Amino acid sequence: MTAMTLSEKILAKHAGKPFVRPGDNVWCNIDILMTHDVCGPGTIGVFHKQFGRDAKVWDKNKVVIIPDHYIFTADVMANRNVDTLRQFVREQNLPHFYDVGTDRYKGVCHIALPEEGHTRPGEILLGTDSHTCTAGAFGEFATGIGNTEAGFVLGTGKLWLSVPATMRFVFQGNLPPYLMAKDLILAVIGDIGCDGATYRAMEFDGDGVYALDMEERMTLCNMAIEAGGKNGIIAPDRVTLGYVDARNKSKIAYEVVKSDPGATFMVEKVYDVTKMQPVVAKPHSPDNKAPVREVQGTKLDRAYIGSCTGGKMGDFRGAAKILDGKTVRIDTFVVPATSEIARQLKTERIGSRTLEEIFLAAGAKMGEPSCAACLGGPADTFGRLNEPMSCISTTNRNFPGRMGHKQAQVYLASPLTVAASALTGTITDPRDFVG
Numbered sequence: 001m002t003a004m005t006l007s008e009k010i011l012a013k014h015a016g017k018p019f020v021r022p023g024d025n026v027w028c029n030i031d032i033l034m035t036h037d038v039c040g041p042g043t044i045g046v047f048h049k050q051f052g053r054d055a056k057v058w059d060k061n062k063v064v065i066i067p068d069h070y071i072f073t074a075d076v077m078a079n080r081n082v083d084t085l086r087q088f089v090r091e092q093n094l095p096h097f098y099d100v101g102t103d104r105y106k107g108v109c110h111i112a113l114p115e116e117g118h119t120r121p122g123e124i125l126l127g128t129d130s131h132t133c134t135a136g137a138f139g140e141f142a143t144g145i146g147n148t149e150a151g152f153v154l155g156t157g158k159l160w161l162s163v164p165a166t167m168r169f170v171f172q173g174n175l176p177p178y179l180m181a182k183d184l185i186l187a188v189i190g191d192i193g194c195d196g197a198t199y200r201a202m203e204f205d206g207d208g209v210y211a212l213d214m215e216e217r218m219t220l221c222n223m224a225i226e227a228g229g230k231n232g233i234i235a236p237d238r239v240t241l242g243y244v245d246a247r248n249k250s251k252i253a254y255e256v257v258k259s260d261p262g263a264t265f266m267v268e269k270v271y272d273v274t275k276m277q278p279v280v281a282k283p284h285s286p287d288n289k290a291p292v293r294e295v296q297g298t299k300l301d302r303a304y305i306g307s308c309t310g311g312k313m314g315d316f317r318g319a320a321k322i323l324d325g326k327t328v329r330i331d332t333f334v335v336p337a338t339s340e341i342a343r344q345l346k347t348e349r350i351g352s353r354t355l356e357e358i359f360l361a362a363g364a365k366m367g368e369p370s371c372a373a374c375l376g377g378p379a380d381t382f383g384r385l386n387e388p389m390s391c392i393s394t395t396n397r398n399f400p401g402r403m404g405h406k407q408a409q410v411y412l413a414s415p416l417t418v419a420a421s422a423l424t425g426t427i428t429d430p431r432d433f434v435g
Contacts, residue, residue: 004019004020005259005260006139006257006259007164008021009259010123010141011028013122014030014031020163022163022166024163025161026161028158030153032063032118032124033062033064034063034064034066034129035128036109037067037081037085038069038070038128039129040085040128043128045151046151046154049151055155059157060094060095064109064118065089065094065096066097066106066112066113067085067100068106068112068371072367073377075380098116106338106340107336107337107338107369109129109308110135110218110337111134112337113125113135114137114138114247115247116247117247117249117252119135119140121139121240121254121257126145126150127143128145128147129144130225131223131396133229134222136234137214137232138236138240138243139233141231142221144225162199165201166203167266168203168265168267168269169188169203169204169269170209170270170271171204171271171273172206172273174273175208177434177435178435179278179414180314181212181219182310182412183277183279183417184273185223186280186286187271189286190287191289192287193287197224197228198229199228199229201230202233204221205234206270208273215313216314218312222309222396223309226287227287235258277291277292277293278414278429278430279291280411280417280427281412281413284398284409286396292429293429296426299390299426300330300391300392300411300426301330301390302331302383302389302390303332303333303392303419304383304403304418305332305334305394305415305419306372306383307335307337307372307393307394309395310394310395310396310418311336311394312337312341313341313348316336316355316359317350317355318415319418319419320355322419322420322423322433323362324362325361326423327363327423329423332362332422333365333372335368338369362422364422367382370382373395373403374397374402376401377404383403385404385408387405388405389408390409392417393411393413394415394418396412398410398412416434417429417430420432
């Protein structure tokens, strides 16, 4: 039998084929479809147009709807989007709707999906958001699609996919305490460019990867799209299965899949994490990489810790250790990705204080669980850049206008680097605060 990579094996299984090769086009059965308040209305419109107003989705238990982007706002159009989702959920009797303003509300879709048990090894998960690739951390083929494709999946449960070639990135060694997964993925993107993995699978491997917890692995896969990747993916291990099994409320069976020995990778790059250093992505592209030491001292107006790639518990633990007992010098915004994380910030402690108390005592502003300023959003969005200021952020994109003002200068960095910079008001190497 032909040896296949992890992504190829998943696609072959879901296409009912013994094997596939890069470039093959195959009809795949889909396990989960996710949409949110930005793209949900468009997806619903396509579904109604193509299948009729009275049509039912292919499987209501496989559709997940999570409002998260433009929700804590007075903007009428944004609120109308959520109303459209609510109406569709009522019509379809969909069980997996995490509506804002209810006890079920979660927050950022990419972190809510695994928290609620919708990510499982060996499956295909599609979402109307480019960072759906985050779920590849759980050993599944996860990628973003457009409204038209999503509307088709809603009606059929299938999609025509092209099999991507796989690029393999191996991280060796023990990660130093001043580095995080954000530094690793920014280094990769800086090396290969924002188009370096276009329509390719990015498979992450090595001792340095498997020493990471699931949240940090999610950060690696989350930003595969910033290199043009079709998906990011990590083969499951005991850590993966422990997380998945604890969240798999419906006890849905899944299959662990790994790359075959002898599988062909179009590119393999090996990194020694012990020799890597903290990095930032300078404006206005995630591949505009620079060592923090090279840009240290650059004046900042604002610091932002949040989003699907920077608003998880591990991100906040790292930032809190640096901010504990100190005071920020610039406006600093802290936004948990989900309500579960927000609750944990109120209970988890460093010494006598909770993480939330540490952030507030340092002078940071706490936001509601959501995407908040990451995509920009309406003018009243928490943390949005409404002026042409300079900001260091744990978000995943720094294109012009990404966090609001099109002339703002956004630097991407790890939570450790952002926290250290918040204390000085300039870009600062976290090694000045962490051994």
